[in-house]
Amino acid sequence: MDSGTHLVMGVALxxxxxxxxxxxxxxxxxxxxxxxxxxxxxxxDVDTVLKLRNNAVYIRHHRGITHSIPAVLLWPIGITAILAxxxxxxxxxxxxxxxxxxxxxxxxxxxxxxxxxxxxRPFSRKWVALGVINTFDPIIFGIxxxxxLLWVFNFDPVRTFTIMYxxxxxxxxxxxxxxxxxxxxxxxxxxxEDFVIVAPTMRFLNWRIAAKSKTxxxxxxxxxxxxxxxxxxxxxxxPKTPIVDKAMEDTNLQAFVSFSxxxxxxxxxxxxxxxxxxxxxxRYRSNDRYPFVAVAHIDDDLNIVxxxxxxxxxxxxxxxxxQIGASD
Numbered sequence: 001m002d003s004g005t006h007l008v009m010g011v012a013l014x015x016x017x018x019x020x021x022x023x024x025x026x027x028x029x030x031x032x033x034x035x036x037x038x039x040x041x042x043x044x045d046v047d048t049v050l051k052l053r054n055n056a057v058y059i060r061h062h063r064g065i066t067h068s069i070p071a072v073l074l075w076p077i078g079i080t081a082i083l084a085x086x087x088x089x090x091x092x093x094x095x096x097x098x099x100x101x102x103x104x105x106x107x108x109x110x111x112x113x114x115x116x117x118x119x120x121r122p123f124s125r126k127w128v129a130l131g132v133i134n135t136f137d138p139i140i141f142g143i144x145x146x147x148x149l150l151w152v153f154n155f156d157p158v159r160t161f162t163i164m165y166x167x168x169x170x171x172x173x174x175x176x177x178x179x180x181x182x183x184x185x186x187x188x189x190x191x192x193e194d195f196v197i198v199a200p201t202m203r204f205l206n207w208r209i210a211a212k213s214k215t216x217x218x219x220x221x222x223x224x225x226x227x228x229x230x231x232x233x234x235x236x237x238x239p240k241t242p243i244v245d246k247a248m249e250d251t252n253l254q255a256f257v258s259f260s261x262x263x264x265x266x267x268x269x270x271x272x273x274x275x276x277x278x279x280x281x282x283r284y285r286s287n288d289r290y291p292f293v294a295v296a297h298i299d300d301d302l303n304i305v306x307x308x309x310x311x312x313x314x315x316x317x318x319x320x321x322x323q324i325g326a327s328d
């Protein structure tokens with residue numbers, strides 16, 4: 001989920017903690033628990049700072065080790081240790097318990113996004129992504145905001161947030177049912193697909209579709225059970241040439257391949273004499289473009305002149321990014 005949603009989840013969990021008599025009857029413990037749920041709801045996303053290094057590092061490691069099983073155990077201990085120094089009269093056990101729940105809930109809800117997490121590390125590096133909830137879901141965010149607002153107006157937080165979470169659980173069940181219906185509709189439309197990615201959007205009934213058969217890639221949108229296929233690409237294996245092999249050694253392209261389960265490629269000769277190898281993620285289509293790409297330019301001596309991976313919504317911006325990479 002996005003940082004804003006994790007934030008309101010931390011506030012809601014802090015309110016729900018008043019169900020715990022130790023928290024409800026001790027103001028210092030309540031203050032510490034509220035701080036713990038707020039920090040715990042944000043802590044796993046500290047790896048966002050990897051963006052400051054470059055996109056390749058961010059793509060390969062975001063929601064990786066910081067969302068792993070050891071991290072889920074260590075984050076609450078570290079946060080509790082710091083808060084216990086600040087709130088010296090707080091009950092440390094209950095502070096740790098609610099902080100742990102905040103961290104666990106952060107990682108748990110991220111599993112339901114299309115991006116997913118490596119939540120099973122160190123036992124598996126597989127990305128766990130159920131793809132039923134968009135990274136920002138306005139309904140989930142809105143329900144949390146309503147619950148917090150009711151708390152501000154003196155509604156009982158335990159009852160309010162309990163009802164809120166029951167509603168959200170029911171919402172998740174509905175999302176799974178909708179996703180299953182869309183997958184069935186895609187199968188009826190394409191029929192020979194090997195696998196299908198059905199990803200949510202911010203609109204309740206709209207889903208992005210990327211599918212692969214033995215011969216073609218398909219890209220489209222679903223509105224309910226109505227499937228619209230916008231693009232169909234014939235599948236061709238990427239050529240095994242020295243230039244392509246060199247391009248695939250680049251860290252930007254490697255990061256892209258590790259992240260994207262379905263993509264197509266383009267190879268072109270540029271006016272500058274360089275060869276461009278471009279990988280295009282088919283899961284994301286916007287205004288007739290595919291904005292998530294990886295690009296490498298290679299010269300005749302098999303040197304990678306520049307490369308880039310990330311979101312690009314215009315060709316001019318991509319070329320500027322590549323020039324910046326070359327100057328670095």
